[in-house]
Amino acid sequence: MTKNSSPQIWLYDTTLRDGTQREGLSVSIEDKLRIAHRLDQLGIPFIEGGWPGANPKDVQFFWQLQEDPLKQAQIVAFCSTRRPNTCAADEPMLQAILTAGSRWVAIFGKSWDLHVTASLKTTLEENLAMIRDTIEFFRSQGRGVIYDAEHWFDGYKHNRDYALQTLKAAMTAGAEWLVLCDTNGGTLPHEVSEIVKDVVKETGEWGQGDKGSQHCAGVSLVEVTSVTRREEENSRFSSQSPITNHPLPITQIGIHTHNDSDMAVANAIAAVMAGARMVQGTINGYGERCGNANLCSLIPNLQLKLGLSCIAEHQLGQLAEASRFVSEVVNLAPDEHAPFVGRSAFAHKGGIHVSAVERNPLTYEHIQPEQVGNRRRIVISEQSGISNVLAKARTFGIELDKQTPEAKQILQRLKELESEGYQFEAAEASFALLMYEALGGRQQFFEIKGFQVHCDLVEGKETTNALATVKVAVNGRNILEAAEGNGPVAALDAALRKALVNFYPQLATFELTDYKVRILDGHTGTAAKTRVLVESGNGYQRWTTVGVSPNILAASYQAVVEGLEYGLLLHAQAEAAVR
CATH class of the missing domain: 3.30.160.270 (Alpha-isopropylmalate synthase LeuA, regulatory domain)
Known part of the structure; x- marks a missing residue:
């Protein structure tokens, strides 16, 4: 399927904000700019840049992006709803978001009544007013709004009616996206599926009813209900933005998952299959505690397995390189065994496996490595058979016949050295020299x-x-x-x-x-x-x-x-x- 003919899934990358909350990960402004531009090349539509005003680094990052803007992606500023018992138009915190100059703003608010009363120490009704007021304020300033419903699934399971009221408040105030967040990472895929289906049904019904009322932001945008009016507003943002290229319905559902139960990718896919159209995650799954949903796994699963359009085919072929690029910039060793993009994702070590893959890659590979910019690797070790040696030799431009004495000599020498403690699967250059020596072609430079x-x-x-x-x-x-x-x-x-x-x-x-x-x-x-x-x-x-x-x-x-x-x-x- 091509990108234009497949159902569209909107990718939202939060590596530069949520990802940087990973323990041991720290980035400079220059690092953030390099990553943002690399994600832009990868075709990510929305890139969350941080919380302007929360720290000087994020403020400077947004300012520098105004000097060197992204080519196709929308940069998103992140912040919370206004404080209790204030007015959004008077909040210095929200003014800093406007100063950042981003056309999109992601606002997170409380979905769980426990957080409202215990953390915010306010009433449930005031929390709804905070959501409405903040979103209406940013809409009045011409910003597109992505509403992140924090602790959504926990809130839904404890008090469904109130959790849904928070979404309705965001929707009627003009939020283009309602993103359901599994903030604690404890929800399982079957729960995600059931809950997202319920939300899709409820929001569909709300779209036919009352659109809310004005709040203290001064200008109400709740009368903006038609796709035509939304497209007119979006055209003020950017003629190259993903919004004008693919007009959005009035409100869409998104998903934001954490990996505390090792379910972030599965939960995100379950949400998409239940009707979500935005997927938030990070490159390599970086994030606080156990991390966020890994976009390097989500993108190929959604695009290659489910036939959903995320990025262009040639950009999908850059995925492995982008994964390694980000790991290098943040100074973390790449996960060699990561699905799709890891160096070992298409590595074959057992002799029977290698022989089968040589005949037909489908025997032990679920996709073609090149589709995600990776490559097949034949690993050499004491477990290798003659098929490994022949396949590895071909990667160095050496054609061997399994019946030749040289091929058998290489295999025998490999097994002898590995028994002495050598490890050639991690030292392919040494194995190449071993092969050249056995073939009498090892050049002696010194x-x-x-x-x-x-x-x-x-x-x-x-x-x-x-x-x-x-x-x-x-x-x-x-x-x-x-x-x-x-x-x-x-x-x-x-x-x-x-x-x-x-x-x-x-x-x-x-x-x-x-x-x-x-x-x-x-x-x-x-x-x-x-x-x-x-x-x-x-x-x-x-x-x-x-x-x-x-x-x-x-x-x-x-x-x-x-x-x-x-x-x-x-x-x-x-x-x-x-x-």
């Missing part, structure tokens, strides 16, 4: 003659000074070099680069991007065998190599050396391809 490392621990200093000396041979010439570092591995890496950079200037672009150490047999204490994984990069590619030894420096040295060697191999192959 030869290691030896190394020494000397460390000085200076009392009162947090860092250890290290001096490494390396001896290498390049094109028959012996090179002896030394370099310092803040640790033995850094010193070894620096000495190697210093010895080789005159012969291979491209080494200047290489960098060590990650370093992991694993003790393999801890019961032997300090004599334990150590596995070291080193991730290297050249600015546009990354690769991982492995070293194993009872000596942690020897294991590190092996991994670092192979990382440099593989990087030089990539460079040589790239040069050969353009000749």
